[in-house]
Amino acid sequence: MKRRKFLKTVMGISGILAVTPFVPIKDYLITNVSFEFTRQKIGNINELPPGSRKIYTYPVTGNPELDGDPFRKFLLLRLPDGSLKSYSAVCLHLWCLVDYKSERNQIECPCHGSIYDPNTGIAIRGPASLQFNKTLPEVKIEVEENGDIYANGVVGVIGYGKEGAV
Amino acid sequence: MGRREQSKGILSRLMDLYDWVVDRLERTVLFGIRLVIPKKLLSPHGFLGMLTLVTFIILGITGMLLLFYYKPSLTQAYDTVRLINDDVSFGRILRNIHYHASNAMLLLAIYHLFYQLFSGKYKVKNEVIWVTGVILGVLTFLEAYTGYDLILNERAVLAINIGASLTNSVPVIGTTLARVLLGFGFSDIVLHFYVFHVVIIPVLMLILLTVHLPRNLIFDPPMVAVVAGAILIAGGLFPVPLGVKFDPDVPPGVSIPEWYINSLYALIRTGIDKFVAGVLLPTLFIIYFLVIPFIDRSKGLSWEERPLATGLGIAGLAQIAVTTVWGFYVNPDKTLDLATRLVIDPVLFYTVLVLIIVVSLLASYGYTKYIYPRVKMERRRRPEPQVSFKLTRNQLYAILGSAIVAQIFADGVAFWSYISGMADLAMIWMGISLITFAVIAHFVRVGYEIIREE
Numbered sequence: 166m167k168r169r170k171f172l173k174t175v176m177g178i179s180g181i182l183a184v185t186p187f188v189p190i191k192d193y194l195i196t197n198v199s200f201e202f203t204r205q206k207i208g209n210i211n212e213l214p215p216g217s218r219k220i221y222t223y224p225v226t227g228n229p230e231l232d233g234d235p236f237r238k239f240l241l242l243r244l245p246d247g248s249l250k251s252y253s254a255v256c257l258h259l260w261c262l263v264d265y266k267s268e269r270n271q272i273e274c275p276c277h278g279s280i281y282d283p284n285t286g287i288a289i290r291g292p293a294s295l296q297f298n299k300t301l302p303e304v305k306i307e308v309e310e311n312g313d314i315y316a317n318g319v320v321g322v323i324g325y326g327k328e329g330a331v
Numbered sequence: 332m333g334r335r336e337q338s339k340g341i342l343s344r345l346m347d348l349y350d351w352v353v354d355r356l357e358r359t360v361l362f363g364i365r366l367v368i369p370k371k372l373l374s375p376h377g378f379l380g381m382l383t384l385v386t387f388i389i390l391g392i393t394g395m396l397l398l399f400y401y402k403p404s405l406t407q408a409y410d411t412v413r414l415i416n417d418d419v420s421f422g423r424i425l426r427n428i429h430y431h432a433s434n435a436m437l438l439l440a441i442y443h444l445f446y447q448l449f450s451g452k453y454k455v456k457n458e459v460i461w462v463t464g465v466i467l468g469v470l471t472f473l474e475a476y477t478g479y480d481l482i483l484n485e486r487a488v489l490a491i492n493i494g495a496s497l498t499n500s501v502p503v504i505g506t507t508l509a510r511v512l513l514g515f516g517f518s519d520i521v522l523h524f525y526v527f528h529v530v531i532i533p534v535l536m537l538i539l540l541t542v543h544l545p546r547n548l549i550f551d552p553p554m555v556a557v558v559a560g561a562i563l564i565a566g567g568l569f570p571v572p573l574g575v576k577f578d579p580d581v582p583p584g585v586s587i588p589e590w591y592i593n594s595l596y597a598l599i600r601t602g603i604d605k606f607v608a609g610v611l612l613p614t615l616f617i618i619y620f621l622v623i624p625f626i627d628r629s630k631g632l633s634w635e636e637r638p639l640a641t642g643l644g645i646a647g648l649a650q651i652a653v654t655t656v657w658g659f660y661v662n663p664d665k666t667l668d669l670a671t672r673l674v675i676d677p678v679l680f681y682t683v684l685v686l687i688i689v690v691s692l693l694a695s696y697g698y699t700k701y702i703y704p705r706v707k708m709e710r711r712r713r714p715e716p717q718v719s720f721k722l723t724r725n726q727l728y729a730i731l732g733s734a735i736v737a738q739i740f741a742d743g744v745a746f747w748s749y750i751s752g753m754a755d756l757a758m759i760w761m762g763i764s765l766i767t768f769a770v771i772a773h774f775v776r777v778g779y780e781i782i783r784e785e
């Protein structure tokens with residue numbers, strides 16, 4: 166009886182060992198090939214006078230189908246005080262694309278009128294401001310000496326908010 | 332002997348071959364299930380599950396055919412659906428059958444669930460069937476949901492948005508879960524939903540069906556034809572629109588999702604925490620149904636003798652109805668902005684939901700205690716009225732003959748409408764032809780009875 170139990174245990178352990186190497190399959194399920202937020206040049210500071218904006222695609226793949234995806238559209242802002250900020254352009258309400266309006270120095274959504282503070286990315290008016298998650302995901306920006314601007318990673322979940330940052 | 336064999340016609344040889352094959356097949360799992368074809372008109376209540384399965388099969392067939400043209404991509408999804416709808420011959424008809432069959436399947440599944448609940452069918456050792464049935468219901472819902480998002484119009488994106496934000500709102504694992512289920516961006520979402528809709532969920536459903544279908548299945552050709560005909564007629568009368576292609580730069584109009592996610596939408600619109608409103612409460616609701624067989628300890632089978640289960644069932648049904656209808660409500664005051672118009676007062680909403688449970692339980696206990704005993708007495712006193720009505724053979728032939736003529740006419744109009752480019756009209760007449768088939772199938776069955784009695 167004891168020996169039988171032993172044999173069964175060996176087989177059980179062996180079975181578990183045979184399956185364990187498949188654990189990294191989770192990397193396959195959590196898709197990441199098509200959008201690694203690696204360092205990418207997105208512009209030069211000299212093309213952006215204070216109080217202007219640029220819309221850029223990040224990360225660029227070269228595949229027009231993917232590059233056209235709203236989730237890859239970002240705003241690069243040069244605020245009136247000269248500082249640089251960059252946010253995802255996907256509105257946290259229902260995923261329209263927001264834009265920066267320099268006249269009023271605010272980020273506006275064309276769809277239901279959500280308004281975001283360009284300094285923080287926090288929704289201050291409209292439906293997005295009523296949500297729990299109301300901060301636009303922010304891009305980490307680096308500026309080289311020659312004025313080249315690089316994006317290097319995103320904080321937050323596109324379309325959901327900075328609050329969803331992991 | 333050899334001569335005799337040879338003189339057999341081709342037809343009878345084919346029949347022999349058929350018998351031979353059937354003899355062999357009887358040993359397979361295919362015949363482990365017994366199909367019962369009812370000999371007379373039965374109430375469809377007894378085989379609502381089978382009708383649900385039939386719509387599932389209709390969805391499978393039409394769905395496979397739609398795959399020839401549909402492309403799950405951000406840039407092409409909407410345009411390929413439009414192609415199917417407007418340009419591909421017979422495409423509009425297939426798309427409408429697929430769409431209306433999905434509604435029919437959901438409605439039949441809900442009807443099936445509540446009929447089984449009220450008639451206490453989960454007793455008598457059917458608990459496994461009940462539990463797998465509830466899971467199948469949830470999968471049916473997810474199947475419908477992933478399906479209607481594939482078109483990527485404004486309504487679809489609204490629904491995708493709801494699903495995505497709910498997934499993300501799950502504590503701890505939410506964002507990872509969203510990455511697995513939805514991927515990144517629209518191109519991934521539409522591809523993932525496609526895989527779920529076409530492969531993963533249907534396969535899960537088929538697997539679950541093996542432990543949900545009872546051994547004796549009632550297959551009633553007339554009723555099946557009525558359901559199929561109704562789907563076609565609905566398709567002809569209310570063809571499903573294409574909607575407006577999603578464009579992230581254009582404000583969408585007020586969009587209300589499909590009726591079956593309306594209750595979810597209503598819950599979210601109360602503005603309380605998304606996870607609680609859209610994930611926790613619906614999950615509790617599903618668990619509520621899962622456990623009913625295990626808390627209903629009453630002896631009787633009739634709903635009148637099981638006040639607890641009946642009360643809970645009525646409450647569930649009423650909650651579904653109330654939240655669904657509430658989901659359609661948009662504050663008509665156009666001076667307010669859209670976001671405010673869509674808010675549902677949480678205090679009122681959740682009070683109503685709780686009240687529904689209290690009232691239903693009070694009502695069902697009250698009924699069982701005070702009214703049911705009297706009803707029972709009265710029923711005993713009154714004998715069941717007997718109706719007997721016999722058709723003569725000639726009457727039967729007259730019915731069958733005119734039905735065939737009607738069906739030929741319906742087919743003629745269907746073809747003519749189809750050729751003249753009126754697909755909707757064709758659908759209506761195809762449906763009428765199917766329903767005429769149902770009538771004929773029923774009277775053929777009556778004919779068998781008459782022959783037997785003679």
Ligand code: FES
Nearest residue numbers: 256258259274277
């Ligand atoms: S999508 Fe931006 S406010 Fe609704």
